Amino acid sequence: MPHVVTQACCGDASCVYACPVNCIHPTPDEPDFGTAEMLYIDPSTCVDCGACVTACPVGAIAPGHRLPEDQRRFTEVNAAQYGENLFVGDVRFPVNMAKRLPLAPVSTPAPLRAGPQHVAIVGSGPSAMYAADELLRLPNVSVTVYERLSLPFGLARFGVAPDHTATRTVMKLFDDIARHERLRILLNVEIGRDLTLDELRERHDAVFWAGGAPTDRPLRIPGTDAHGFAAATSLVGWYNDHPDFADRRFDLSGERVVVIGNGNVALDVARILAADPAALAATTISPTALEALQHKKIREILVVGRRGPREAAFTLPELIGLAESGISVHADPADLAGVDTSASDITEREKLALLRELAERPPVGSEDGAVRIRFAFGLAPHEIRTDDGRVTGVRFERTAVAADGTATPTGEIVDVDAGLVLSAIGYHGVAVPGLPFDPKRGVIPNDDGRVMDGDIPVAGVYVTGWIKRGPTGFIGTNKTDSAQTVASWRHDVEAGLLTAP
Ligand SMILES: Cc1cc2nc3c(=O)[nH]c(=O)nc-3n(C[C@H](O)[C@H](O)[C@H](O)COP(=O)(O)OP(=O)(O)OC[C@H]3O[C@@H](n4cnc5c(N)ncnc54)[C@H](O)[C@@H]3O)c2cc1C
Ligand code: SF4
Ligand code: SF4
The missing domain is CATH 3.40.50.720 (NAD(P)-binding Rossmann-like Domain)
Incomplete structure (x- = not known):
């Protein structure tokens, strides 16, 4: 069974240069390298030599037959890129016409003529x-x-x-x-x-x-100075023991956390807040964060996007990682109804298919004692609701998402209660x-x-x-x-x- 690239891929392309048959793409010389969410192995060309496994600095490649259960989906994810159609940017090539650049040569540069x-x-x-x-x-x-x-x-x-x-x-x-x-x-x-x-x-x-x-991109709405609102940058720094954030404290005593933004950092913070602290104890998490998480009262983490599921900012490998993490993860079927995928590329279609699967999973309620992560789409933050300087929730305005992905406020207000609100709308x-x-x-x-x-x-x-x-x-x-x-x-x-x- 051919080799497969999995979730940890960080796109450094070391494997590309190791592969003797040029079956790992996109290569740095191909137009979609800069936008690809990971690299993919062509299963019909791979000769199973294993050279890429040792070249990968993060252990992201494994022989297909040795993939653990939670990584199996990556077999399809790799193969899908070489299926009936191959996309290079916006251009669709039937696979037998797929453009392939020659394998990038590994060269040894000559010494500088200019001296030391x-x-x-x-x-x-x-x-x-x-x-x-x-x-x-x-x-x-x-x-x-x-x-x-x-x-x-x-x-x-x-x-x-x-x-x-x-x-x-x-x-x-x-x-x-x-x-x-x-x-x-x-x-x-x-x-x-x-x-x-x-x-x-x-x-x-x-x-x-x-x-x-x-720094974080600031969320410019009223209420962000209240106690209980924080940028995801500070929570990330706190759980990773960054000295600049060692003194930060986060109130984890409320039942719901709202994460505004749905990129990979939003998924990271939601997953760490939802994870079983016993499992985190075996990681490099900061002891202070671990101690606080052991006493958390959180039951739900709502990850909210202003636009629709088609425009979700997280990548497919990260969504797969979350869906297979053992944490209870859900999407709302109403958010996915009628989403048009005809113009989507392979990765976008796979993302939506997985979100649909999550929407069909039976919801796990707080009565089970489990912490769940729930996705919500089409909600633009309007203000952080506060009482006496403390966060009590978020006021959202529902948006209508057009086919080109633009979100227009509809005037419909949606209030969500929360004890902690994190903004994860990007770094700056x-x-x-x-x-x-x-x-x-x-x-x-x-x-x-x-x-x-x-x-x-x-x-x-x-x-x-x-x-x-x-x-x-x-x-x-x-x-x-x-x-x-x-x-x-x-x-x-x-x-x-x-x-x-
Ligand atoms: C929360 C989060 C999670 C991520 N997870 C992943 C992941 O799972 N996989 C993945 O592939 N990518 C991940 N990324 C992306 C990846 O971390 C970035 O692409 C990468 O770190 C950017 O590298 P950089 O060197 O530009 O900046 P940085 O990594 O930020 O490095 C900048 C360095 O410069 C130092 N510095 C700044 N100013 C000065 C100064 N004046 N003097 C001296 N030193 C200074 C800083 O202390 C820092 O060490 C993640 C990013 C974030 C924010
Ligand atoms: S196992 Fe060998 S042929 Fe297959 S992708 Fe890796 S390097 Fe290429
Ligand atoms: S699979 Fe490994 S070596 Fe290849 S691009 Fe991803 S991280 Fe780099």
């Missing part, structure tokens, strides 16, 4: 570590990584949920990179506090800013003193990684990761992103452009 270079990288998250890895392939480059926290690897450590144990093993790969003899990591050094950007530029030939997008970058910033997108303006001040490149300063492209994509997406920035830097070094004229 010492590069500073600010941050030690995935984008920083992939950039360092790419830079260190050049024999005459050395790298110093500056990290403000006492532990490295950014959101791979402080974002990825503690029960996503396979995904968290990517830190072993970063540990390997960190051991390179030409790499130094300086922890507890914040650029802007302990050293200025100018000082850094004086000490190095180039600076790569890889500081991520650390913050401005770096001394560098240009696009406040709307929360990114540092750049041209393929070169920091741009209007039309003029800021000599010797580059950017990668979430602060370069915005808070989207998986851990592995940062690998191709950082490779692009390193290619821009290399071009500039060879062209003698690193210092301002």
